[in-house]
Amino acid sequence: MDPSPIPLVSYGRTTNRADVLIIGAGISGLTTAIEMIRKGNGRNFIIVEKGNQVGGTWNDQRYPGCCCDVWSHLYSLSFEPNPNWTREYPGQEEILDYLISVAHKYQLYKHIRFSTSVEEVRWDAPSNTWKTKITRLGAKDAEFGEHYTITSNFLVSGVGQLNVPKYPDIQGVDSFKGKSMHSARWDWDYDLRGKRIGIIGNGATAAQIIPEVAKVCERLTVFQRTPNWVIPRDDRPISSTQQAIYKYVPFVRRRYRAALMDFREAFFDVVFDSESEIHQMFKGAAVQHMETQLPGEKYKDMREKLMPKYDMGCKRVIITDDYFPTFTRENVVLETSAIKRITEKGVEVEGEKEHEFDLLIYATGFKTTQFMYPIKIYGTNGKSLDEIWASGASAYLGMTIPSLPNFSMLYGPNTNLGHNSIILMIEAQAMYINALITKIKTARDSGHTLNISPKQSVVDAYNADVQRRLAQSAFADPNCNSWYKNEKGLITNNWSEAVIPYQKKTSEIRWEEFEVGGSAAGMVRGKGRERWGRVVEETQVSNAVVLMGLVSTAAAAVAAGVWVRGGFGMVRR
Structure with a gap:
């Protein structure tokens, strides 16, 4: 040695x-x-x-x-x-x-x-x-x-x-004298409390930011170019008992994952085939979701502004339960007029109206096609x-x-x-x-x-x-x-x-x-x-059978001591 x-x-x-x-x-x-x-x-x-x-x-x-x-x-x-x-x-x-x-x-x-x-x-x-x-x-x-x-x-x-943030192609984007940040480059040292804030972009990222920012800022203005289809999230905690079952009874965990995959595969026709029955069903669910969270005559104009005029799936469908309710807050403004330019003080929209801000948030996504x-x-x-x-x-x-x-x-x-x-x-x-x-x-x-x-x-x-x-x-x-x-x-x-x-x-x-x-x-x-084969995780049934059997799947999970959580969702990009 x-x-x-x-x-x-x-x-x-x-x-x-x-x-x-x-x-x-x-x-x-x-x-x-x-x-x-x-x-x-x-x-x-x-x-x-x-x-x-x-x-x-x-x-x-x-x-x-x-x-x-x-x-x-x-x-x-x-x-x-x-x-x-x-x-x-x-x-x-x-x-x-x-x-x-x-x-x-x-x-x-x-x-x-x-x-x-x-x-x-x-x-x-x-x-x-x-x-x-x-x-x-x-x-x-x-x-x-x-x-x-x-x-x-x-x-x-x-x-x-x-991975590469995309900033909006708007005149004067570099002229704003206040604080600005992209959603993917968040500055947590900046205190949002009491600030006048504008957010450009209203997609999936913005829909997560808006409810949180609205809780603490003085005023939040949301600049919307195109409304989005929104469906319920129904997020819930997973109890320690459920976690223990998933850990010590792995069959239950695998079966639960299979049920989730089955449901998501069945969701394919929702975002792909606008003529399908399931597309129309989810579209109806989205409309009902909006009407439930923005009810009555009081929010009729708001619903009109937030209602998409294109097929569900053309843009990424948003899943959230707290996006629509945020627009009922007195400190939140939905601005649908087109942005003309960004100024030293804020954002000017068509009609010569200028919104003044302390902070501009760019929730404008990434350079996805490059x-x-x-x-x-x-x-x-x-x-x-x-x-x-x-x-x-x-x-x-x-x-x-x-x-x-x-x-x-x-x-x-x-x-x-x-x-x-x-x-x-x-x-x-x-x-x-x-x-x-x-x-x-x-x-x-x-x-x-x-x-x-x-x-x-x-x-x-x-x-x-x-x-x-x-x-x-x-x-x-x-x-x-x-x-x-x-x-x-x-x-x-x-x-x-x-x-x-x-x-x-x-x-x-x-x-x-x-x-x-x-x-x-x-x-x-x-x-x-x-x-070499593939990893087979789904249950061996058709999409139609899966949709018809969701109730029985939930009942089987309950019998095993595990609630199968409902809800809809799309993939995080």
Whole structure:
């Protein structure tokens, strides 16, 4: 045995060389890394994260009232259930705690480099590797230097769709002399008490902020461009007794999760098919919800202003029980006149009316259609992702892109949902991506090279089918704009079917759909299909049976000592 207390490392070994580089330590990045470990692909991966903690959007967004609008027991990894959720709908803090605990369990922190930004990525054809230029955002630069390069055999993007704040394109947006903040960059040191506050944006985020801010400020003015469909939330605490049952009787927890998934899959036609019976049923429920919370002649004008004039599902449906009641407060004003410009003192609307504020809140979302922004990516022959996506973002199954070998992304183009938990999609993607990683790693371990990218014809045919389906959906309603569409009106964000069809499509790889190269190309060329199956969590019944059986499902849960919580909901972006 070597008596030296100092580990000896051979010259030439580098900590900036890995099998896989994962960009982002949110749910997507963490799940991909965990799947590498679970699949036996090892721990030779690096995760780079721009923020200071894991969690992605759940670490970035800490505004008042921030919470998820998917049931907690469905907004969690299938292989890492959490029996200790305290509410039916989890808050930001509880979700972040859950993700931190998962990262600790799989010992991921030693692989993560925080305060680290990716500036540019280039495919190096001679070595069949990706060269990723890194910038350290913190003051400490002794570890790798302020700028350095990571070389990887495979590159995974887990940056998602909700990471770069979007500010409104309004004249004078930089002229306001008071305090301003974006919802994703909340300043908790600023005291809201007694302040005159304006909030621009009235979507899902604003609907969570508005009731909380209204409780403490002197006056709150809500600037509404387009009203939203709102349905009940019915959030409730989960008792310690229920938590104990979920922990010690896992069958009950699994059955509850299955019931939640069944319900959400049945909700697909609500947001997709405006002619369906269930769409009309939920639309009626939304109208009743508004009339119940804003009753009578007194609030007739308010109901008219808040009533959408487009199909439910065209924009993201909001689930809340305290949004409408906030407009009955004397200190809350709903402003529906168009904004002309932002001034030094506040906001001027049509009719030469100016609202003066101490604080302006921008609840205006993210740059959702600019996937990977602001990272610059260059694939084969130096072709940039901007060139590839000149007509709009698209990817095969939302994950792989022509001219970008050995690259995959999670929560990419046309993989967002309007009805179910995005984690169900992310898990399926992580398994698919790891099947690709396995091939690359096997080739490398045997001293060979391999590069894999989808054929352009396959991507074109796939995207044409997705867009054909989306054109028939509520998402395509011309009477509204949403973050699902790019500047040209192309729906680049949403998936065109329910979750289960996507899981089935991504539970196998058809190698004839890919271009392959490198000395180990024969490993996959002409090999047909490779299947691994999917995680089956739903009960084996049709959507129609599920809807008709909700009452009996609730009764069965009660018999087991667990109340199945009712309510409606949409996916947190």
